[in-house]
Amino acid sequence: MRCAQRCCVAVLALVLAGWLGAGLALAQTASPSGLPLPRFVSLRAEEVNLRSGPGVRYPIDWVITKRDLPVEIIAEFDTWRKIRDHQGSDGWVHQTMLTGRRTVLVSGPAGTQRRLRRTDKDDAASVAVLEAGVIGRLLQCPRSSEFCRIEVEGYQGWLRRDEVWGIYRGEFID
Incomplete structure (x- = not known):
């Protein structure tokens, strides 16, 4: 027993x-969305309020006025997402202000220029010259390359991964 x-x-x-x-x-x-954290998304609206907390009762700390800007979701609460931008500023936004459409921001100090290349090779011909701060639609970041293919105002080409903000090291998009 x-x-x-x-x-x-x-x-x-x-x-x-x-x-x-x-x-x-x-x-x-x-997470409330069931999606991994952190992750990159982009701003859906032309004007997005960054709040100090997850709800309309929290004050607005910042207003971002750049549609399609890539941002990183770092936390979730109900229908609110805590995001961080390329400068490290963070705040809470409602999920309807975000879209899963992937974009990247050409990185570097103001005045920096980056060559958008025809192929994913350093010596490839230039398709366009992009200044830091330009936003492009992310099309592809293959495993086999250190470059990402993007589209900016009808121009498609390749930029090195370290020349853009909006994709993780080791993240691949085919």
Whole structure:
């Protein structure tokens, strides 16, 4: 009898440990959207209010006035997303102000120029010259290349990954 009780307690303890472990693992990876964090998205609207907290009762800290600007979602609460821009400014926005359409920002100090290349080679011919701060639509970042293919105002070409902000190192888009 005593052995049966010990076995029952041991089995119950194992079941509870497994259940709690699965719950903790789920809590670490789950977000309200079910999508991974952090991740890049872009601004849907021409004017987006960055709030100090997740709700309209929180004050507006910043107003971003750049449609399609890539931003990084770093946290989620209900229908609110905490985002960070390329300068490190962060705040909360409603999910309707964001789109999953991927864009990138040409990086570098003001006045920096980057060559948009015809192919994904450093010595490829230029299609256009882009200044830092220009936003392009992200088309492709293949595993086999250090370049990403983007489109800017009808021009398509390749920029080095380290010349844009809006894609993670080791992230590939085909």
